Amino acid sequence: MIPKPEQIVDPEFLNIPFKLGGRNIKEGVDCVGIMYCYLKKKGVTIPHTDGMPVSEDWREATPDRYDDAMQKILPRYGKLIIGFNQLKANDIIAFSIDKKKVAQAAVYIGKGYFLHIEEGKKSELIQLTERHKKLFFFAIRIKE
Numbered sequence: 001m002i003p004k005p006e007q008i009v010d011p012e013f014l015n016i017p018f019k020l021g022g023r024n025i026k027e028g029v030d031c032v033g034i035m036y037c038y039l040k041k042k043g044v045t046i047p048h049t050d051g052m053p054v055s056e057d058w059r060e061a062t063p064d065r066y067d068d069a070m071q072k073i074l075p076r077y078g079k080l081i082i083g084f085n086q087l088k089a090n091d092i093i094a095f096s097i098d099k100k101k102v103a104q105a106a107v108y109i110g111k112g113y114f115l116h117i118e119e120g121k122k123s124e125l126i127q128l129t130e131r132h133k134k135l136f137f138f139a140i141r142i143k144e
Contacts, residue, residue: 005125009109013038016123034117035092035107042090044142081139088141096137108139 005014012025019028025037039045081091089110094102106114109125114132117123126132 008111008113009115009125013115014123018117018119018121031105031117034115034123038107038115078140078142081141084133084136087139091139091141093139094137095135099137
């Protein structure tokens with residue numbers, strides 16, 4: 001039986017509107033914002049301005065800045081995980097198409113699911129698939 005999303009993650013993290021640079025689940029978040037809010041509620045603080053793009057569209061305007069934040073800044077706050085099968089709840093997952101630059105980030109909830117949001121959509125819980133395994137670049141296990 002497939003569990004309902006609200007059985008896996010607090011419902012307040014589902015159906016949040018996308019807002020570029022957003023850091024408030026009531027007003028909207030982007031992929032960095034949802035990671036920040038989710039982990040903060042779990043008692044884990046990650047930087048939300050330390051090199052992370054806050055208001056620009058990182059995919060077009062600042063891809064290097066976003067990539068630097070994921071690959072150089074966040075690892076200062078935790079352990080780099082390079083094996084897909086090593087994922088644990090609350091890990092930050094980085095996905096890449098070319099294995100050179102981070103294309104998308106999400107927070108792994110556990111039980112094979114991650115919390116995801118993208119432009120034009122609302123936050124949702126997604127089950128990891130073989131496609132995600134192929135796009136997996138690395139993860140970061142934030143120090144608690």
